Amino acid sequence: MRKRHSAVPHRLGRRTNFIPSLEGHPAKWAEVVDVAGDAAERAKVASAASATLLTIDTNCLPMVATADVNSLTSMVPDQLLPVRRPASHKGMKNYISRVVVPTEAHECRAVWCESFNELTHLRDLLITRPPTQVATQPFRLEWIMTTGVRGHVPDFLLRDADGRALLVDVTTRTKLDDPRLQAVLQLTATTAEALGWEYQVRTELPAQRVRNINFLHAGRNDTYQDRVGASRLLRQTPGSIDVQRASDLLGGGPQGFVRLWDLIDHGHVHVNLDSVMELDSTVAFQATGGGAPWLHTM
Known part of the structure; x- marks a missing residue:
């Protein structure tokens, strides 16, 4: 049986350090x-x-x-x-x-x-x-x-x-x-x-991106679908794909949406996380969106 890592109590709300000062x-x-x-x-x-x-x-x-x-x-x-x-x-x-x-x-x-x-x-x-x-x-x-x-x-x-x-x-x-x-x-x-x-x-992410990320993360691992096979199906579909069409291809109804959110959350397909996700939002196979103002070069 594996031994569990030892725990150290928190004190006065400060960080607990596990290495010497x-x-x-x-x-x-x-x-x-x-x-x-x-x-x-x-x-x-x-x-x-x-x-x-x-x-x-x-x-x-x-x-x-x-x-x-x-x-x-x-x-x-x-x-x-x-x-x-x-x-x-x-x-x-x-x-x-x-x-x-x-x-x-x-x-x-x-x-x-x-x-x-x-x-x-x-x-x-x-x-x-x-x-x-x-x-x-x-x-x-x-x-x-x-x-x-x-x-x-x-x-x-x-x-x-x-x-x-x-x-x-x-x-x-x-x-x-x-x-x-x-x-x-x-x-x-x-x-x-x-x-x-x-x-x-x-630094801080835009508020809309935070909302989208938290929404997608809530459904992470909520399905046991074949993610590779599902993303291949979307890639091989001719024409542009939006959220509604992608969810229909993945089974339709609530299950289709759950499968789509799961694919996005695991990086298999992408939507623009900086905008509100609508039924007509484009589903892409490469990351979309503008610049990244939260990234800073040192």
Whole structure:
């Protein structure tokens, strides 16, 4: 029988950390900002970065480990546990939750989201670029500078079927005005580049997109249809396809709509998530919609 991961109680509504505190004096923010603003210095610090993580040992128990940039490239999201956990408390403003995500190593897997903002972005990624593995709060990156050390815990690490990795940070537009956060995100972006990973900084999604994502996610795994076969049927149908026609092709009535929402939610077909989904909304086989104002380059 598999052993369950040990639990740590929440205290006073603060995050519960599962890894040791960062050792050494914190680097002065003035130096962090200066390093992040100098491409050569930023690359030098990023290439020497290390990480502290919580992984699963051979007995299925959590184990603290460290890794350098070279070792991080082989990290498998399925083997990573969150290095910290959000805690609920009376009067809190954040909405914390757990989300069932795809996995290759386990029968099922759920991960933590620290806010409603994170939750909707994770659901958006599950739809728009379906991953095969997901870890949240996957490790703490650590950068050594002259005046000390600074650390940062990214929000998501995803891997797709082709083995490509995506590292994600979720924040708000107003917080991006803080030069200290900008510096940390720039260092994270350069470290991800050194790892050969894609990196995204995401801010609030448009309200209509959030409504659509949450509606689609509510029906996730609500059908046992052959998704590959169903999407092939739609692809082979001549002419343009809208929501009404697609649902009719998939069986019609409520069942046809359920099957269509399920295909969209698993990334097999697409609708424009930034607009209201109507019966005459176009069903496409590539992602549709305009730009992505919530994505920011660091």
